[in-house]
Amino acid sequence: MDVQRKLEILADAAKYDASCASSGTEKRDSSDGKGMGSTAPGMGICHSYAPDGRCISLLKVLLTNACNYDCLYCVNRASSNVPRARFTIDEVVKLTLDFYRRNYIEGLFLSSGIIRSPDYTMEQVVSVARKLREEHHFRGYIHLKTIPEADDALIAEAGRYADRLSINIEMPEETSLQQFAPEKDVRAIRRTMGRLRLKLDEAEDNRSTKTKAKPQRFAPAGQSTQMIVGADGANDHTILHTSANLYGSYRLRRVYYSAFSPIPDASRALPLVQPPLLREHRLYQADWLMRFYGFDVGEIVDDSAMLPLDIDPKLAWALRHRDRFPLDINRASREELLRVPGFGTKAVERIIATRRTTTIRLSDLARLHVPRNKVLPFIVLSDHRPAPHRLDEARLIERFKPKATQLGFGF
Amino acid sequence: MQYIILDTETDFESWRKAARMLVLHHVKPTEVTWAVQGGEAELFAPPALSPILEVNDGTFSVSAKFVELAQTAILHRDPQRFAILYRLLWRLKDNHDLIEVATDPDIALATAMARAVHRDEHKMHAFVRFREIGRERAAHYVAWFEPEHYIVELAAPFFARRFADMPWSILTPDLCAHWDGHALSFTPGVSKSEAPGEDRLEETWRRYYASIFNPARLKVKAMQTEMPKKYWRNLPEASIIKPLIEDAERMTGAMIANAATDPHKPQKRPEAPMTRKTVTNDLEALREEAAHCRACPLYKDATQTVFGEGPQNATIMLVGEQPGDKEDLAGHPFVGPAGQMLDRALAEAGVDRNKVYVTNAVKHFKFVPRGKIRLHQKPATPEIKACRQWYEREVSAIQPDLIVAMGATAAQSVFGKITPIGKNRGRLIDLPDGRKALVTVHPSYLLRLPDPEAKVLEYQRFVEDLTIAASLQKKSAHAA
Numbered sequence: 001m002d003v004q005r006k007l008e009i010l011a012d013a014a015k016y017d018a019s020c021a022s023s024g025t026e027k028r029d030s031s032d033g034k035g036m037g038s039t040a041p042g043m044g045i046c047h048s049y050a051p052d053g054r055c056i057s058l059l060k061v062l063l064t065n066a067c068n069y070d071c072l073y074c075v076n077r078a079s080s081n082v083p084r085a086r087f088t089i090d091e092v093v094k095l096t097l098d099f100y101r102r103n104y105i106e107g108l109f110l111s112s113g114i115i116r117s118p119d120y121t122m123e124q125v126v127s128v129a130r131k132l133r134e135e136h137h138f139r140g141y142i143h144l145k146t147i148p149e150a151d152d153a154l155i156a157e158a159g160r161y162a163d164r165l166s167i168n169i170e171m172p173e174e175t176s177l178q179q180f181a182p183e184k185d186v187r188a189i190r191r192t193m194g195r196l197r198l199k200l201d202e203a204e205d206n207r208s209t210k211t212k213a214k215p216q217r218f219a220p221a222g223q224s225t226q227m228i229v230g231a232d233g234a235n236d237h238t239i240l241h242t243s244a245n246l247y248g249s250y251r252l253r254r255v256y257y258s259a260f261s262p263i264p265d266a267s268r269a270l271p272l273v274q275p276p277l278l279r280e281h282r283l284y285q286a287d288w289l290m291r292f293y294g295f296d297v298g299e300i301v302d303d304s305a306m307l308p309l310d311i312d313p314k315l316a317w318a319l320r321h322r323d324r325f326p327l328d329i330n331r332a333s334r335e336e337l338l339r340v341p342g343f344g345t346k347a348v349e350r351i352i353a354t355r356r357t358t359t360i361r362l363s364d365l366a367r368l369h370v371p372r373n374k375v376l377p378f379i380v381l382s383d384h385r386p387a388p389h390r391l392d393e394a395r396l397i398e399r400f401k402p403k404a405t406q407l408g409f410g411f
Numbered sequence: 412m413q414y415i416i417l418d419t420e421t422d423f424e425s426w427r428k429a430a431r432m433l434v435l436h437h438v439k440p441t442e443v444t445w446a447v448q449g450g451e452a453e454l455f456a457p458p459a460l461s462p463i464l465e466v467n468d469g470t471f472s473v474s475a476k477f478v479e480l481a482q483t484a485i486l487h488r489d490p491q492r493f494a495i496l497y498r499l500l501w502r503l504k505d506n507h508d509l510i511e512v513a514t515d516p517d518i519a520l521a522t523a524m525a526r527a528v529h530r531d532e533h534k535m536h537a538f539v540r541f542r543e544i545g546r547e548r549a550a551h552y553v554a555w556f557e558p559e560h561y562i563v564e565l566a567a568p569f570f571a572r573r574f575a576d577m578p579w580s581i582l583t584p585d586l587c588a589h590w591d592g593h594a595l596s597f598t599p600g601v602s603k604s605e606a607p608g609e610d611r612l613e614e615t616w617r618r619y620y621a622s623i624f625n626p627a628r629l630k631v632k633a634m635q636t637e638m639p640k641k642y643w644r645n646l647p648e649a650s651i652i653k654p655l656i657e658d659a660e661r662m663t664g665a666m667i668a669n670a671a672t673d674p675h676k677p678q679k680r681p682e683a684p685m686t687r688k689t690v691t692n693d694l695e696a697l698r699e700e701a702a703h704c705r706a707c708p709l710y711k712d713a714t715q716t717v718f719g720e721g722p723q724n725a726t727i728m729l730v731g732e733q734p735g736d737k738e739d740l741a742g743h744p745f746v747g748p749a750g751q752m753l754d755r756a757l758a759e760a761g762v763d764r765n766k767v768y769v770t771n772a773v774k775h776f777k778f779v780p781r782g783k784i785r786l787h788q789k790p791a792t793p794e795i796k797a798c799r800q801w802y803e804r805e806v807s808a809i810q811p812d813l814i815v816a817m818g819a820t821a822a823q824s825v826f827g828k829i830t831p832i833g834k835n836r837g838r839l840i841d842l843p844d845g846r847k848a849l850v851t852v853h854p855s856y857l858l859r860l861p862d863p864e865a866k867v868l869e870y871q872r873f874v875e876d877l878t879i880a881a882s883l884q885k886k887s888a889h890a891a
Contacts, residue, residue: 004618011622029572033592038573045537046637048648050624051656053633060623079674095615101552101577102541103570104616174711187702187715194714194740245712248780249739261627262666267674272667275627291782350513357508364514 001085007095009085013065013076014111016263017168018226018256020046022057022106022141025163025221035137037100037107039163044141045106058109058143059099063087063124067113071170071181072270073231075263076113082265092128093136100140107141107163108132114147122150122158129161141221146196148188155192159199159218164253167192168226169246172239176232180269193250196223200251222253229283230276231260237305240286240297247291257283282307289314292345293338310401315341318378322391328380330355342374374400413443417493420447420585421561423485430497434471440501445493471504480510483525486561495520531559535566538642539581541574542610552579555606555645563588564597571595582606613647620648626659627666693808694723697801701774707797709775709790714739719770719805726884727762728811729753730802731771732820732853736785739776744769749855753817756854756870760877763884768809772824773798790820799824806846812887813839814846815880818853825850837876839883847883851876 022044029038046055062076064086070078096108110128114121125144132138144162146155158165167189171177174186196219203218225246227239243255259275266272286307289295293314300313308316318325318341327336329351337348347370354360354368362384365372377386377396390396415429426445433443481496489495499517503509512518541552552574558566563581567588570579580589584600634652643649698718704710717734720743737747745753757764773794778785790798802824806814816822822830825848835850842848852873860866 004615007615008618008622011619015623015625030575031572033575036574036576038569040536043533045533047537048620048646049634049638050620051631051634051652051659052625052628053630053637054625054628055637056620056623059619081672081674098612099616099619101574102543102610102612102616103539103554103574190714191742194742198737198740244780247783248778248785249712249714251783259628261625262663264666265669265672266666274663277628277630353511354513356511358512358514360514367514367516367519 003087003091003095006085006087006091007061009083010061010063010065010087012264013062013082013113014060014109016075016258016261017060017109017111017145018054018258019143019166019224019254020055020057020060020109021143021164021221021224021254023221024253025141028139030137030139035139036097037139039139039141040106047104047106057106058141059096059105059107060109061087061092061095061111063089063092063110063112063121063128064115065113066115068116069114069181069183071184072267073170073180073228073260073263075265077267079267080265089124089127089131093131096132096140097136097138100138105140107138107143109143109145111145112147118147118149119151119154122147122154126154126158126161129158133161143221146192146223148185148192150192152195155195156199156216156218159196159203160216162219164221164224165196165219166224166226167196169242170226170228171232172227172234172242173232176234180231190249193223193225193246193252197250223250224252224254224256226256226258228260229257229280231270235305236279236283236286236307237297237301239283240290240301243287244290244297255287257287278309279307282309282313286313289317294335295339311397312341314339315374315400319397322396325378325391326380326386327378330360330382340375340378342371342378344370413438415443415445415493417445417447421486421564422447423482426485426493426496427481430500433497434501434504440494440498443494443497445497473500473503474507474510476510477503480521480525483528483565484521486528486565487524488560489524492524495524528560528562528565532562532566534642535562536569538638538646539570540610540645540647541579542607543612544607550577552577553607554579554581555603556581556583557641557645558583558585559641561585567595567597610647617648617651621651621655624655626655626662629656629659629663631656694805697804697808701801704774704798704801706800707775707794709773709777709794712778713775715742716774717742717744717771717776718774718801719768720744721768721770721809722765723809724766725768725809726766726812726887727768727815727880728806728809728813729767729769729815730817730821730825731769732818732855733771733773733790734776735787735855736776736778744771748858749853752854752857752870756874756877759874761881761885762877763881763888766884766888768805768811770802770805772802772821774801792823795820795824799827812847813849813880813883814842815849815851815877817851818856821853822850836872837879839879849876849879 025039027041030036044057046057048056065076066084067076099105110125112121112125129142142162143164144158146165146167177186199218246252257280259277259280261275262272286300289300307313347368350368359382362381377390417425499521535558539554539556541554544551563583563586571590578591582601586600587598589596701716701718717738735747738744773790777788777790814825816825832850839847857869
């Protein structure tokens with residue numbers, strides 16, 4: 001099988017992993033003339049976008065799509081009849097360098113099916129990173145999938161070469177993982193995430209205390225994980241509760257939500273329908289509310305335990321808490337401003353900086369880059385106050401609901 | 412009217428010099444016309460230019476933030492940018508705070524220009540595609556790019572740092588950047604025909620692009636927001652975007668409609684994926700059993716059961732409340748800050764650490780997540796009761812002479828009822844099974860005390876309590 005055909009099979013096998021981030025790592029470049037590559041620590045670079053709207057930043061492939069495990073939701077499960085392939089270590093190294101040299105990618109995201117044993121698989125994955133870093137002095141971004149229960153020495157080595165490590169939690173609940181991925185053990189996954197966090201903390205402590213010894217490098221872009229949405233019956237509250245737990249416990253940089261999508265040769269036990277893309281989008285919004293807007297899981301989801309699909313979760317929260325509005329944005333605290341529907345973190349910073357020197361008026365809203373119609377019922381300005389009954393109206397919500405349109409495409 | 416002619420479109424230094432002089436001469440923004448050498452606006456300049464203004468002695472300052480903003484905004488293609496920035500400078504000199512006012516029309520305009528320039532720079536970093544000329548070591552990499560703004564000089568150093576080991580050129584209609592492995596250089600713009608038309612890897616790249624695309628998630632608009640069509644003509648992968656979109660519906664339909672094939676029979680696995688440790692003795696068996704404990708809901712949110720640790724022939728068993736953040740991650744008891752304090756106190760009290768078994772009344776970490784941290788929660792009585800079986804089985808496996816209960820939760824577990832610490836600490840208490848018990852505070856209580864004096868005092872009392880354990884340990888060692 002030629003490398004192009006292998007690439008097709010092994011990229012196809014890797015695309016259900018949503019992560020493609022290349023940001024948040026240490027600053028690195030090749031200006032010392034040895035090797036090639038650099039990182040863009042602030043914001044990652046997306047070198048292309050596929051028609052699914054997803055960024056293509058990294059060469060995202062599996063080393064092999066052969067797998068011992070039989071996880072029902074997975075395109076690579078042992079019992080599937082998809083074609084199988086396996087890259088040699090040199091083939092992945094060469095593809096990465098060739099693509100990188102042409103500025104197609106920021107680096108490599110390498111994962112693998114579990115073959116022989118967790119340790120054997122991890123060793124193969126680490127070998128690619130080792131070769132890129134040690135032999136080719138590759139300074140680009142590397143994301144490695146960590147195999148749960150792999151030996152500590154292998155994990156330490158993976159962290160030395162990789163910018164980011166990840167282990168997928170896969171399912172929001174232990175019971176669904178048992179049902180869909182009987183060979184996977186959520187306890188083993190969490191223990192490994194715990195081990196990663198201890199190593200990440202240690203590396204960070206070393207960086208902050210100034211010692212002469214060069215600190216042991218460990219995955220400067222941290223760890224992340226992914227949860228599949230819509231394959232099991234978990235509700236949004238359960239999903240977000242699991243995310244909050246994972247963020248707090250393992251200092252994850254990101255939890256990715258992946259709407260379960262039809263796969264070639266899918267198992268009969270799973271819902272083969274259009275992926276719940278809008279639900280996935282709402283979960284990302286809710287995730288942002290938890291991380292950057294000071295919201296608690298319990299505040300984001302109401303008693304129905306599901307996020308509304310027609311309006312975003314912050315607006316839904318505001319409509320449930322009309323007594324807190326309207327808010328005078330020339331006076332409100334940062335925490336309060338962050339809770340106004342339509343205000344992003346940057347808009348809040350602009351408001352706070354601007355109101356120090358001047359009073360914000362109705363005509364200023366456009367220059368603050370906030371959606372005027374959305375925010376007006378919730379705010380007071382020096383020349384604007386929503387009609388007193390406005391917030392009490394049952395119809396307020398209608399104002400925000402999208403016009404009835406078809407989402408995605410029909411059959 | 413003053414006519415200012417700048418050398419190039421990106422000549423910030425000349426703009427700055429001129430703007431400085433104009434401000435010092437009180438030349439109003441409406442009295443200045445800006446143009447670039449050879450540019451269109453220059454045609455309208457009168458043949459005899461006004462005498463160049465002499466540098467004046469006066470001085471004024473503007474915030475660094477403005478300089479930064481102007482340096483970027485000046486790269487915008489809008490011919491009005493020089494005038495807009497001068498107007499802003501004119502207003503800023505008497506009103507320094509203006510730079511923070513995002514709602515000011517001039518600030519908004521300049522900021523929008525700077526943002527557009529940065530976006531264009533970012534897109535250039537992303538969408539430049541090098542094509543190889545020659546092979547391997549003798550190769551030269553050449554790209555063709557059409558920037559929206561005057562960003563070649565801004566964006567070029569990025570490529571120099573990234574591709575330091577290969578000679579490359581980026582050709583654009585405005586300006587071309589070259590790197591020879593040592594230094595950057597710039598030459599005038601060229602036409603597209605000067606650039607190479609293909610690269611041997613582009614077909615492989617297109618195959619990758621097609622394979623990484625998930626046809627079941629078609630979101631063409633999202634793609635176009637980030638990768639506008641104007642860039643497509645220079646992206647090798649763009650030629651297959653249309654066919655991929657057209658085929659997406661059919662492919663997804665086929666995946667949904669096709670009944671799954673009969674499951675492929677996996678081969679016999681050479682090795683069990685998760686090997687369980689072999690059980691060596693009683694304590695090990697207990698540990699293994701406890702790892703799967705579901706007796707209370709705490710297991711759900713915790714990482715793992717943190718079982719006791721120490722030799723089976725320990726004479727003293729120390730019981731704490733529950734594992735903390737670090738213990739939960741590491742899977743070992745007393746490895747966090749409280750554990751370090753305990754180790755120090757044990758050493759000071761003269762307790763032989765090799766004969767001590769440490770465990771917790773509750774073996775899962777109870778917490779609530781708060782952003783990036785976990786807040787410790789006191790275990791409730793049902794959780795303490797549910798976990799007590801493990802404590803009892805640890806006691807019968809180890810048969811210690813003395814059990815030290817540290818803190819209220821431990822005391823509740825050891826005595827089977829709520830047992831106040833203050834009233835009971837500092838003396839040996841007989842347990843129904845003939846063993847001795849000692850009650851003291853939990854080391855994390857010492858860590859939480861805000862008053863340093865109280866901290867020292869309480870630590871002393873803690874060590875004193877442990878000294879009782881040490882003397883009992885010595886006595887029993889003597890007896891043995």
